[in-house]
Amino acid sequence: MTDVVTLTLGPALDCTTATDRVRPTRKLRCDAPRYDAGGGGINVARLLHALGTDAVALFPAGGWTGKAFEDLVRSSGTRFRVVPTSSATRQSFCVNDRGTGLQYRFVLPGAALQAAEQQACLDALTAEAVGARFVVLSGSLPPGVPPTIIADVADRTRAAGARLIVDTSGEALRSALETDAYLVKPDLEELEDLVGQALATDADQEQAARQLLASSGIAILLVSLAERGALIVTREETVRLPAFAVTPAGGSGTGDSMVAGLTHGLIDGLDIRQAVRLGMAAGAAALMTPGTALAEPALIHRLYAGRERAGRPRAAVA
Template sequence: MSIATVTLNPALDITTATEAVRHTHKLRCSEPRFEPGGGGINVARVVHALGGKVTAVFPCGGPMGVTLETLLREAGVPIAPVPIAGATRQSFTVEETSTGLPYRFVLPGPVLGESEIAALVEVLRALPGRPDYIVASGSLPPGCHPRIFRRLADLGKRLVIDTSGLALAACEGVRAYLVKPSLRELEELVGRTLATEMDEAAAARELLERGFAEIVVLSLGERGALLVTADRELRLPAIPVPVANAVGAGDSMVAAITLALARGQSLDEALRYGIAGGAAALLAPGAELVRKEDVERLYAAAGS
């Protein structure tokens, strides 16, 4: 089995801390921490941490791009960066130590030219063997047309999409293998409030009928997740854990689901493994997305 991830708008995540965030003041900050970021890159990091075979494909440019590549290589994550003229974006988080609140500043990222997008598609096409799964995850860079997802659909055996906003809406008719909206994103797609579990299931089935994917996994936060296919529904509760870090929980869930499916596990097992992956991300310290031992322990406990 092989998995490739696509991150069209990767980021170098920079985290620091200050006592209090006050406007117009100079805020003296702690030593910054640098981490590779962006949806598909996070998915690749988690798949790698869980022992899966994965390649992260992403556009990369400028000094931030060099640092991003270096961090991923040091972590042992296989990568296939695509050089671009623009500079890889930064995502900046300031933790306010007096309150424990994080303040996140997300920059837009570089515009990708058509030749750069074509180069990224060719890198995917040239990967050894056709990937069993391609996971396209994260936001689109400025000016990137959402039809990019249609161009990715035929490059692997199965396409998994985790995006939002107009990019997610444009996935109608793509017929990916799996799409993972949040409850808010699903409500936006169907244009109505989903007040009950029956409403949620009906809306997920609407996405199937509109050609978004063969499988819809609706992430419900502390209520767990709902998986819907043409002939079944599966709802599993969340695994209660103390929250040390909420960043990357959704990406970790997608990574664990995809890896379980790539290993030949059933949809039931894959969803349970995905929920364990999301819960493990809440436990992990800042420099890690998940720890394999946490995922396996939570997965085993959820099935007992």
């Protein structure tokens, strides 16, 4: 049975390489490229799968990039369902400059997701979400998709008897607050965008989050604060949790890892505070895991249990 359906409306085939020095005009000899299936919901489903939660990743894909994308998801062992699209899946290109240690990230535009393709995504969601506990909508919306699709996703999730978790930004995030989603997770920058001002102090952040929750239809607003931990705001309480003290080792994907850990915890029967702690452990573990490799579940559980010595980075696992 599927416990979690993740929906990634804007997947991207990520190509990463490295060169000695990024310079104009000259040909830059690069290392062999590495391809990854990118997009919030894909990462969430992969980590859920690694943690032992039955998840299915739902995404639109098309063209030769879509075929490569699908092969990458398949080889990760994650269950998935593809909604075929007429245009090719978007690509992004990342070059690591060995000389400066800087990273250059080029994001190519995605083709519009046609109205019929959007409808097919919603219908596939309805089919996959039967009996599921959670639907996780993660990542940005591709061109052509109105933010109101979040309300459609919420309707489909409710009809399936599941609860909705949303991790997105911009207008899509604003739309998510108008739904009856169970949990919405902005980070601090996204929260500041929502309220249109910088939130420098703890009190500013808490007040802004409480006001947003009060005027929204959602149950929980979870604000992730990177090395400052997280803020959980429900109708009843505001809880601030400190981050795990870790030494980053070049890892990324803290937000997606947090959402996966949190969802896994909720399915495992943890209360919201403990589930967020597990999500925070997953976020911290992602930072301790170099490159694009997934954090090891054992590391996440050690952090959560307080058994991982603070500040000890892990070696690369892939």
